[in-house]
Structure formats: C-alpha cells, structure tokens
Amino acid sequence: MSGVVDHLAELTGFRDRDVMDVTLVTALRDLVGGLVAVAIYRCVGEPGEQRWLTRARLRAGDAVATADSLWVDPDALPRLAEHPRRLECLTQRSVLQQREDKDWVTLFPLATEREIVGVLELHTARRLKAEAQRMVSSVLRIYHNFQGLLDYSERDTLTGLLNRKTFDESFLKAVSELPHRLAPVSAGDDRRHAEIHPRYWLGVIDIDHFKSINDRFGHLIGDEVLLLLSRLMRSSFRFNDLLYRFGGEEFVVLMRCEDEADAAHAFERFRLNTAQYAFPQVGRITVSIGFTQIRGGDSPAAAFERADKAVYHAKGAGRNQVQSHAALVAQGTMVEAKQLSDVELF
Numbered sequence: 162m163s164g165v166v167d168h169l170a171e172l173t174g175f176r177d178r179d180v181m182d183v184t185l186v187t188a189l190r191d192l193v194g195g196l197v198a199v200a201i202y203r204c205v206g207e208p209g210e211q212r213w214l215t216r217a218r219l220r221a222g223d224a225v226a227t228a229d230s231l232w233v234d235p236d237a238l239p240r241l242a243e244h245p246r247r248l249e250c251l252t253q254r255s256v257l258q259q260r261e262d263k264d265w266v267t268l269f270p271l272a273t274e275r276e277i278v279g280v281l282e283l284h285t286a287r288r289l290k291a292e293a294q295r296m297v298s299s300v301l302r303i304y305h306n307f308q309g310l311l312d313y314s315e316r317d318t319l320t321g322l323l324n325r326k327t328f329d330e331s332f333l334k335a336v337s338e339l340p341h342r343l344a345p346v347s348a349g350d351d352r353r354h355a356e357i358h359p360r361y362w363l364g365v366i367d368i369d370h371f372k373s374i375n376d377r378f379g380h381l382i383g384d385e386v387l388l389l390l391s392r393l394m395r396s397s398f399r400f401n402d403l404l405y406r407f408g409g410e411e412f413v414v415l416m417r418c419e420d421e422a423d424a425a426h427a428f429e430r431f432r433l434n435t436a437q438y439a440f441p442q443v444g445r446i447t448v449s450i451g452f453t454q455i456r457g458g459d460s461p462a463a464a465f466e467r468a469d470k471a472v473y474h475a476k477g478a479g480r481n482q483v484q485s486h487a488a489l490v491a492q493g494t495m496v497e498a499k500q501l502s503d504v505e506l507f
Contacts, residue, residue, distance in 0.1 A: 178311065182217040183226045185281075185304055190219055192300070193293055195286040197221055197264050201271065202247060203279035205235070205400040212238035213247065216279070231401050232359065232417045250280045256294060265289060269301055274309050317406040319384055320391035325407045331415055332461045335361040339457035362424040364414040364452035365468040366394075366431070369480040371410035374443055386440055390448075393438060397431040413465075414452075421454065421485060428452055428483045436481060447481035454487060470495060 186199045193199070200218035204211050212235055219226040229238065241248045250257045250268035254277050257268045264284045271279040281301065283289065289297075317324045323331075338359055368374075368390065375383040387410070394404050394412065403415040418424040428450045435448050451471025455464050471484040474495065478484070489495040 178308075179216075179228070179231075181304070181307070182228070183219075185300070186217045186219045186226055188300065189281075189283065189297065190221065192296065193283060193285065193289070197284040197286060198282075199284070200282045201279060202244075202282060203271075204241065204251060204277075205238070207396065207400075210235070211241050213241065213244060214238055233401070235399065235401075247280045247282065251277055256298070258289060260288075267294065267297075269297060271301070272305055273312070320388055320406050322391050322394070322404045322406045322412070325405065328405055328407075328413065328415075329461050331403050332363075332455070332459075332464070335359075335415065335417075335455055336457065336459055339455065339459075359417055360419065361455040362414075362416050362418055362421075362452055363455055363464045363468050364416070364424070364428050364450055365465065365472045366412040366414065366428075366448050366450050367472050367476070368410035369447045369449055369476070371446075374446070378442055382442055386443055386446065389438070389440055390435065390446075393434055394431065397434050398427060402427075413468075421487065424452055424454075425483060425485060432481070432483055449475035449480050450483045451475055452483070452485055466498065470498070 182201050186201060189199045190196050198218070198220045201216040203214045203216050205214045206212050214233070215227070215229045217226045217228050241251075246257060246259065246266070246268060250270055254270045254272070256270075259266055261284075264286065265288045267283045267285065267289045269281040269283075270277045271281055281297070283297070315323060315327045339361070368386070371383070371386075374386060387406070390412070391404070391406065394414070398404060398414060398416065401417075405413040405415070407413055414428075416424065416427065418427065432448055432450055436445065438445075440446055449472050451468045451474065453464055453467040453471065467486040471486040471489060474489055475482045475484040486495065490497050
C-alpha cells in the first residue's frame with residue numbers, strides 16, 4: 162500500500178502533462194506484477210484524419226520512457242483503424258483484454274471531463290486479474306481528477322483554450338531548442354539548417370470591431386462569438402499548435418513551421434475561415450493577425466511585442482489581413498525595436 166501512495170504522491174506532484182504521463186507509466190510498471198510494457202496513446206487530429214500519438218511508452222527493462230514529439234508530422238503517425246482494439250476501447254469506453262502472441266494486452270480508456278481522449282495499454286505476461294484491474298482503474302481516476310484540476314487552472318473558462326499564464330512556459334520550451342544566434346546561411350544551406358534548428362512562430366489574433374459587437378448585441382452574444390471563434394481556431398490549426406486566449410478578443414498561436422511562407426499560409430487559412438463563417442445573429446466578422454518568428458534568446462515579451470505591432474499595422478491598413486513583422490521591417494514600413502524585458506509587458 163505504501164508503494165501505491167508513494168507513486169500517487171509523485172504523480173500529483175507535477176504540473177507538466179508530459180512529466181505526468183511519464184510518471185504514470187513508470188508507476189504502473191512498478192505496481193503491476195508481470196508487466197512487460199505499458200504505454201499511453203492519445204487520439205489527435207480532426208475527425209476522419211485522427212491518429213495515435215504515443216505520449217509515453219515504457220518496457221520492463223527500459224531506463225526511461227519514450228514518446229512521440231509534440232511537433233511530429235501527423236502523417237507519420239498511425240491511423241486509428243490501424244489499431245482496432247485501441248479504437249474499440251476508445252469508442253466503447255470500457256476495459257478490454259485479449260491474448261496477443263505471448264502477452265496479455267489490457268486496454269483502459271483515458272477520459273477528460275468531456276470526452277475519451279486515448280487509451281492506456283498494458284502488456285503483461287499473465288492475464289491481468291480483477292484486483293489488478295481495479296487498482297489500475299483507481300490510479301487512472303486520480304490521474305483523471307488531477308488532469309481536470311490542471312485544465313481548470315491552465316485553460317480559459319469560456320473557450321477552453323490555454324490561458325495567458327501558461328504561455329511563458331511553453332514559449333521558453335520552444336526558445337530552449339533554438340540557437341542563441343543564427344549565422345548567415347546561403348539559400349542552399351537553409352533547408353539543412355532548418356532541420357537542425359526547429360523554427361517557431363508566434364501569432365497574435367485580434368477580432369475586428371469587437372467592441373461594436375458587444376455594444377450592438379450584448380456581452381452574451383459577444384461571448385458566443387469568442388466561443389465559436391475558438392472552435393474555428395481548433396479546426397483551422399494543427400492539433401499540435403498551441404492556442405491561447407489572452408483575454409478579451411485577443412488570441413495567440415504558438416506553432417512550429419519550416420519557414421515564413423508556411424506560417425503565413427496557416428494564419429491566412431484561419432483568417433479566411435473566419436471571414437467565411439456566418440456567426441449566429443452577428444453575421445460575418447473578420448480578424449487582423451500579426452506574426453513573427455521566435456528567435457534564440459527571445460523573451461515572451463519581445464516576441465509578443467513584434468507580433469502585436471504587426472497586428473496594429475494590419476488594423477491601420479484596413480483590417481481583415483495577415484501581416485508578418487519581418488516583412489514589414491524588410492519593406493521599411495516598420496523599424497526593429499529594442500528587445501523588451503518580461504517585466505515591461507507581462
């Protein structure tokens with residue numbers, strides 16, 4: 162019993178979801194007798210194109226768990242139908258057990274407050290007894306409840322997007338993967354350089370004339386617009402793009418793309434989807450978007466300020482458009498500002 166309590170204390174001692182998943186599979190490896198392997202698989206992507214993302218996988222003799230990168234190409238992941246038993250567990254929301262070669266495989270559904278999002282897969286040398294199944298289910302309930310507490314603290318209440326206070330940590334994780342300074346490279350070297358050093362982009366999205374929507378239709382309809390816009394964001398961007406609501410009508414996107422053209426295309430797709438969507442009672446609305454590449458050594462404040470200036474330019478140039486800070490500087494329309502400290506903006 163003390164071993165279970167120790168693992169539960171460790172599981173609930175983290176605020177990082179990646180670490181929590183690794184801690185969960187590590188705990189189950191130690192707690193379940195005869196375990197060969199344990200893994201967490203999440204369902205990601207849009208309906209019809211959903212894939213299995215490995216969040217954490219650990220074999221009995223492994224020193225550390227492995228996982229798919231958050232920024233993995235979705236096309237490289239297996240489709241749901243390629244693992245029918247996982248899919249069955251996901252859709253039936255029930256524990257499944259079967260013999261597979263020499264091992265027994267037991268699948269447990271993983272749920273949030275709103276939906277089933279993945280499965281826990283245990284490979285054991287013997288059939289998992291009812292008592293062991295109850296123990297695993299109990300650990301998963303605690304895991305589920307703690308995930309719910311994280312959602313409550315990390316997500317915007319209205320839209321369900323990430324909130325502002327979670328932004329800095331994700332931003333600094335991205336910056337940590339970048340070189341502090343990029344040496345000039347030729348066009349022929351650019352692709353090789355991009356493969357070594359990932360490129361991240363920060364976009365700021367602002368709803369045009371949102372105050373007039375609240376004034377004309379009331380704040381209840383204004384909230385509905387914000388909620389529907391958040392759904393458009395989820396369907397327009399990739400599953401691994403990080404989407405935030407910073408407050409009011411301001412949204413932020415943190416994404417990984419190969420180059421500026423890819424980032425511009427993603428933001429333009431969202432701008433067009435928004436302009437074409439008929440919002441109930443309100444009708445058509447538009448958004449102005451500014452974006453910038455995140456640089457090595459960047460602070461959240463400095464990157465946000467560059468993207469925000471591009472938004473300000475987009476609004477001054479007629480709204481309903483996407484503007485790149487780098488392009489505006491190259492054109493001479495905007496002057497590069499000195500880097501701000503985090504204190505000045507955040």
